[in-house]
Amino acid sequence: MNTFEMIALEDTVTQVKGIICSDMAGEKVMLSVKNGKYYNLGETGGVIWDLIENPIKVREIVESMKAEYDVNDQECEIQVRSFLDNLIREGLIHKNI
Template sequence: MTMQLAGSTNIRQKDGYVTSEMDGELVMLSVENGKYYNLGIVGGQIWQLAQGQGMTVAEIVARLVSEYEVTESQCEQEVAAFVEQMEKAGIIAVER
């Protein structure tokens, strides 16, 4: 079950990860635990958007909807599922 994220929820990268592009997809390595993560194309894009001060969920969804053929509702669900996984892994900060 995916969590509910408000549009104003901010998503921000945590430090300690090295990223690289492989075959168009973003992969990253945790410096702390040595684990690799394949973020895929869209997940990599969300990671890039979450740099610095990060972006709100609404801003991320708007950006993805403008670039991909996806409904806003479907995009919100997919972003929420991805963010939930990334938060559980300790990769991103979710500021509600």
């Protein structure tokens, strides 16, 4: 049974230290020094990555993404929360409740 709880809108997230990050042709690519893996966040993921450089509430990320992209409220929230959940699973961000 999976006991992972999806990130909530009121959670605060921020990048972990030790991530080497670069912009390549408009996409954000990263190397985690801790786990030795490369990641390509793409353009949209790169926007979120930049937003979480400092601690920020998930709700604020969703609002920022809705202002930047033509997406409905529910779809934006689902996509942002899912993306952040993946970053947490990979050990790339911290979640502070």
